Amino acid sequence: MTAPDDYSIELEELTLGYGERDIITGLNLSVRRGEILSLLGPSGCGKTTTLHAIAGLITPRKGKIIIDGIDQTNVPINKRNVGMVFQGYALFPHMTVFNNVSYGLRIKSVPKDEIHDRVTRALKLVGMEKFAHRKPKELSGGQQQRVAIARTMVMEPRVLLLDEPLSNLDAKLRQEIRDDLKRILRELSITSVFVTHDQEEAMFLSDRIVLMKDGEIAQMSTPRDIYNHPANAFAASFLGNTNFIPAKLLRQSADGSVCELNVIGMGRVMKGRATHSVDASQSLFLSIKNDRVNYTLDRLTFLELQGRAGVSTMECQVVDVHFLGHVSKIECRAGSQSMTVLRPSAMVSDDVVPGTTIYLYWPEEESLVLSA
Amino acid sequence: MKQRALFLSPALGFIALALFVPFAYLLFLSFMGEGYLYGEPTEATLDNYAEAFRNPVYWESIVNTFRIGALVTLATLVIGFPVAYIISVSGKTWAALLTVVTVLPLFVSVVVRGFGWIIVFGREGPLNSLLRWLGLIDEPMQVLYTESAVIIGLTHLLLPFMVLPVLASLRAIDKNIIDASMVLGSRKWDVFLHIIIPLCAPGFVVGSLLVFLHVLATFVLPAMLGSINIKMIATLIYQQVMIIGNVPAGAALAVILFVFTMLVFGLIAAIKAHLNFDAKPLQENEAA
Amino acid sequence: MKKLLSVLYVAFMCSPLLIVIGAAFEPQEILRFPPHGLSMKWFTRVLHDQAFLDAAYNSLIVASLAMLLSLLLGLLAAYALARGDGRSRETILGLLLSPLIIPELVIGLAILQMLTLMNIATDLVVLVLAHAVICLPYTVRLLFNGVSAINENLENASLVLGASRAGTIVRVTLPLMKNSIVAAALFAFLISFDNTVISLFLVDSSTMTLPITIYNYVEFSLDPAIAALSTILILLSCAAVGIISSVSGLDNVGPRK
Numbered sequence: 001m002t003a004p005d006d007y008s009i010e011l012e013e014l015t016l017g018y019g020e021r022d023i024i025t026g027l028n029l030s031v032r033r034g035e036i037l038s039l040l041g042p043s044g045c046g047k048t049t050t051l052h053a054i055a056g057l058i059t060p061r062k063g064k065i066i067i068d069g070i071d072q073t074n075v076p077i078n079k080r081n082v083g084m085v086f087q088g089y090a091l092f093p094h095m096t097v098f099n100n101v102s103y104g105l106r107i108k109s110v111p112k113d114e115i116h117d118r119v120t121r122a123l124k125l126v127g128m129e130k131f132a133h134r135k136p137k138e139l140s141g142g143q144q145q146r147v148a149i150a151r152t153m154v155m156e157p158r159v160l161l162l163d164e165p166l167s168n169l170d171a172k173l174r175q176e177i178r179d180d181l182k183r184i185l186r187e188l189s190i191t192s193v194f195v196t197h198d199q200e201e202a203m204f205l206s207d208r209i210v211l212m213k214d215g216e217i218a219q220m221s222t223p224r225d226i227y228n229h230p231a232n233a234f235a236a237s238f239l240g241n242t243n244f245i246p247a248k249l250l251r252q253s254a255d256g257s258v259c260e261l262n263v264i265g266m267g268r269v270m271k272g273r274a275t276h277s278v279d280a281s282q283s284l285f286l287s288i289k290n291d292r293v294n295y296t297l298d299r300l301t302f303l304e305l306q307g308r309a310g311v312s313t314m315e316c317q318v319v320d321v322h323f324l325g326h327v328s329k330i331e332c333r334a335g336s337q338s339m340t341v342l343r344p345s346a347m348v349s350d351d352v353v354p355g356t357t358i359y360l361y362w363p364e365e366e367s368l369v370l371s372a
Numbered sequence: 373m374k375q376r377a378l379f380l381s382p383a384l385g386f387i388a389l390a391l392f393v394p395f396a397y398l399l400f401l402s403f404m405g406e407g408y409l410y411g412e413p414t415e416a417t418l419d420n421y422a423e424a425f426r427n428p429v430y431w432e433s434i435v436n437t438f439r440i441g442a443l444v445t446l447a448t449l450v451i452g453f454p455v456a457y458i459i460s461v462s463g464k465t466w467a468a469l470l471t472v473v474t475v476l477p478l479f480v481s482v483v484v485r486g487f488g489w490i491i492v493f494g495r496e497g498p499l500n501s502l503l504r505w506l507g508l509i510d511e512p513m514q515v516l517y518t519e520s521a522v523i524i525g526l527t528h529l530l531l532p533f534m535v536l537p538v539l540a541s542l543r544a545i546d547k548n549i550i551d552a553s554m555v556l557g558s559r560k561w562d563v564f565l566h567i568i569i570p571l572c573a574p575g576f577v578v579g580s581l582l583v584f585l586h587v588l589a590t591f592v593l594p595a596m597l598g599s600i601n602i603k604m605i606a607t608l609i610y611q612q613v614m615i616i617g618n619v620p621a622g623a624a625l626a627v628i629l630f631v632f633t634m635l636v637f638g639l640i641a642a643i644k645a646h647l648n649f650d651a652k653p654l655q656e657n658e659a660a
Numbered sequence: 661m662k663k664l665l666s667v668l669y670v671a672f673m674c675s676p677l678l679i680v681i682g683a684a685f686e687p688q689e690i691l692r693f694p695p696h697g698l699s700m701k702w703f704t705r706v707l708h709d710q711a712f713l714d715a716a717y718n719s720l721i722v723a724s725l726a727m728l729l730s731l732l733l734g735l736l737a738a739y740a741l742a743r744g745d746g747r748s749r750e751t752i753l754g755l756l757l758s759p760l761i762i763p764e765l766v767i768g769l770a771i772l773q774m775l776t777l778m779n780i781a782t783d784l785v786v787l788v789l790a791h792a793v794i795c796l797p798y799t800v801r802l803l804f805n806g807v808s809a810i811n812e813n814l815e816n817a818s819l820v821l822g823a824s825r826a827g828t829i830v831r832v833t834l835p836l837m838k839n840s841i842v843a844a845a846l847f848a849f850l851i852s853f854d855n856t857v858i859s860l861f862l863v864d865s866s867t868m869t870l871p872i873t874i875y876n877y878v879e880f881s882l883d884p885a886i887a888a889l890s891t892i893l894i895l896l897s898c899a900a901v902g903i904i905s906s907v908s909g910l911d912n913v914g915p916r917k
Contacts, residue, residue: 055820077819084820090813094835103831104821155821375825376744383737383756383796390793391759394770401773409776455669458662470666472905473673479897480677481854483874484890488676490878491683491691491887498679498693528676589763592856596878606765613769614861623773626766637761 007066008033008159008191009054014063016049022061023049024215031159036185036192038202040238041212047195048163050212054193055161056080068158083152083190084161088168089144091136097123097147098132104155122154123147126184141169142177149184160185162194166201178204199239203227211235229275233285233370243293243339245270245286249278249369259369261286265336270312272367285370288312290342293362295330297351302359312367314339314360321352332358395630402623409619420624430625433603440523440604441587447527448583449576452534456575457568459535460542471539474532482529486596489525490516493597522598529593530586534579541575542568577643581636588629605629677894684887691882702888712889715873722784722869723852726791730848731841733792734799739829741800742807743815753804757797767793768861775862782862787869790858795848802847806840807833839907846900854897 009031016024024046031037039047052058054065056077065073072080091100099106101122105115123129126146136144145165152160165181166174182205185192196202202209203223211218211226211234219231223239230236233244247261250269259274261284272286296302306313316332316339328348330341339360352358373379402421405414424430459470477485492499493515500512515521545568553563591606600607605625612622679693686692687699706712737756741749759767771790775782810833818828834841856871863872870893877886 055816057816057819077816078822078824080820081822082820084817086813086817088811088813090811090817092814092817092832103818103823107822107827151817151821373740373744373825376740379736379740379744380752383733383800384752386733387756387758387793387796390771390789391762391767394774395762395766397774397777398766398770451669451672454665458666458669462662462666466666470669472901473670476898476901477673477677479850479854479901480894481871481874481897482856483871483878484680484893485676487874487878487886487890488680490882491679491693492676494691494882496690496692498675528672531673585763589765591765592860592875596875606763609765609769610860613772619773622769626763626769629763630766633761633763 006033007031008068009193010064010066011050011054012064012066014050014053014065015061016046016053016058017061018049018058022215027063027215027217029210029217029220031191031193032208033191034189035207036194036205037208037210038206039193039195039210039212040197040199040202041218042197042238044214045212046215047197047210047212051161051163051193051195054159055082055084081155081157082159082161083155083157085145085148085152085163085165087163087165089136089141089148091139091144091147091151093136096133096135097128097139100136100147101151101154103151118154119150122150125153125187126150141173142180145177145181146184153188153190158191160188160190160192162192164195164197166196166198174201181205203239209239211238230287230368230370231276233287233372236285236287236368236370241290241340241342242287243290244370245288245337247284247286247369249280249284252278252280261369266334270367271364272312272369273365274369276370278369279371282371285372287368287370288362288366290329290340291327292366293339293341293360295341295343295352295361296359297349297356299357299359302361305359305361310364312362312364316358316360318352318354318356318358320354321348330358332360398623399627401620402627404620406618406620420621421628423621424625424628429603430608433605433608436602437588437604437606440519440526440602441584443523444526444530444587445580445583447523448531448534449580451527452531452579453538453572453576455531456535456538456542459539474535477528478532482592483596485529486525486593489521489528489597493521516597517599517601519598519602522594522602525593525597526587526590529590530583533582533586537578537582538572538575541572545571574644578640581640585633585636588632680887681891681894684884684891686884686887689883691884691887702884703892706885706888706892709885711868712870712873715868715870718784718787718867719853719870722787722791723849725784725788726795726852727845727848729788729792730795730799731803731845734796734803734844734848735841738800738803739807739833742804743812753800756800759794760797764794764855764857768858771858772861782864782867784867787859787862787867790862791852791855794855794858795851798847798851799844802840802844803837806837806844809840810836842907843904846904850897850900854893 007030009029011027011029014024014027014029015022016027027050029050039050041047049058053060054067056072056075060073063073064071067080067082091097092103095103098119101119102115105118110118120129120132123132126149128143128146128150131139131143131147136147139147149160166178169177178201185205194205206223208221209223209226210220213234218238219226219235226235226239230239230242236242237244246264247270248264249259250262251260252258252274257274259272259278260269261272263270263286270286278284296305302313302315305311314334314337316334319331319333319338321331322329323345326345327342328345330343330348330352332339332341341360401408403416403418405412405417405419408414424434455470455474459467462470491497494500495512495514495516499515500509503509503513549567549571550563553567558566589606590604591610594602594604595607598604606629609622609625609629612618612625682693682695683691684695684702685698685700686695687697687701737752741752768790771793775786780786814832814836815828818832819825823831854871855869856875859869859872860875863869870889874886874889
């Protein structure tokens, strides 16, 4: 049981909004000391609003924001001592790197020698000490990000907040800077919360992911857990490539883990596993990840698989095959149901062409039953 | 921002005290009798307003001002549109030069500009010299202190107010529309007539209304170039207040001028909203 | 054809100004163009004339103070409008820009009557306040554009680093909007310096400004002295336009669109 002291940030019943609309209602969230947490979701889900509230850029309508055990809800931005790296880094264009990093210290009237020491140390930490006298416009995106981090860290903040740290970079640069960022965050071992809409970024950088949709938390767990055990169809589709088969619940085992479902439109029953509670009255999905579906073109093998226990099967027609390098994507249809199969290209033969009949199969226990 | 009200109050307070309050007082005065400021007891009356329509001197000034307004508006339109068009199709340097020449006079005091025209229109002035040299006249013409001088002077003064809005309208025309039209087979003249001119309509309207309004309110230039011969509303107001001493009468005329100006600006806003030729596509959920 | 029309246009727009400049060099006491010679005597005379110098001094003081007042009020208002929430922004802007659409004649008359009512005599202070009224719309508009152009995240970054709002404005916002401030200042200065109509209602012999001096002078005599004075003013205006256009471009100029 983690004691309250182990939480850096606690959000209690937080309600946030602009104008007439409430974007977030009754949000509860606790961030552990030292962890890297990401707020992940599509645009409009409220992730940036939440981050801004922690920083103090927005005042909550209801609820509390507690940082290091102290209620900061009504404390103004400039007194909260949080560090924030903004989208686009927001380095002051009219100041040198050194003056950017020393800005917060100068405000506090810290003595000049101390400023020099602390700034130099911070710049060394991010590897930018040689650029102290350059102006921001002379730096690359990655360099600017490092200066922005130095600028926040020199103030010894309680937590570090980052708003879409990698979003305005092109793909190649993003890889490089992503690695850099993870290394720096680990070294600093400061509680960090960042906002992103990119699931790969979230999975790479975070200890835990908070998946958000329409102002609510859809699921909060480690990347691996969400990926393997998504709580609902939204989580499954956001984090990983999944096939969804609409179905209605027929029977459930005593412990609720094994379900039999009536597949809508196919007139057959398939089995799946439920890792989270399932609402029988609602429409459900039987889900199976694209890369967990196997196939055969041989009808005899298919008939034999159909008879085997613990195997789900489906007969489809190939619609298209896409070569993507080390994997290939096969799109198929069974009536109105589309399925996507992702397999290593070496294992996809040339016989798989549009129009071919293809027999899909996968282990029953890998089919997860999910609510919408 | 917490301090929003605090930051806004000085400016708003200043405008309220320095402009709105005095104007309210002016409005009040307009309903008073002539002797009000001299201590005579008086009650509220609409006489001053009625005078505007009854009194032939007033009426003549009003009609005269409107007439000169119409002529100047026409002149600025005739000169201004070609100029705006030329600027919009010219290369960078030439366009910049023409724009500077249009805008520069705005930064010079109206008395200096008026003075310039006084020299030009003098009996020995360049205009007369030029006309005589061209053989168009034998004797120097009396231009100064005539209506023509006022009209020319006002046209010069107010051209920027026509050129700039028309230029803005022209610049707002998406070049692709013109290209598309040519691809579809229109000739240059058709494009001009059926696409460019209609799409500039907002510019024409705004420019005309601005010029017209300025003529109504203009005072210094007609006084310098037309002297007492040219009767305009503004000179009338000045006379009533500063020379004759009938402030309520002047106030009423000023209020009439103000109301008319407000109506016209309301009209400009309405026209701009209505004539929105921006062809941006609707958002997905806005279209039917 | 276009070139011909353009040249005629340039000639038309510049002629009154060029003619004034030319007439200033006329050696004799006749107002004519082209001048029959080149003499600087009128310039000397103007620069030594006490009445002109007093008027110039008044105009300078009034314009400087009106500029400062309208800049200060305008900056605060523009910042609040750009950064504060958008409640009633349109209305407030409308109120602050209202002097643009009210005829100067009406403004001058109203202020004069108010002063008479309150038994206040006109002095330079009154003039400064009256001019500031018509300068304010220009400063508000230019400074609003200036503030809006600055990325709000820069200010947010400053706040998160511990600066106060005022400190942020001084350290981050103002340095980044230098161009807008210069343009707004010059506009305000010129509008006050050149102002004729409102001043006509408010000045008396002790608070004479340069444009009114010229206006009065012209009514009684026409000699090159006024041309010399006007030339100096024209050169000042050109300098100001040059600075404004290099600092912020001339796109913000002109009538409200």
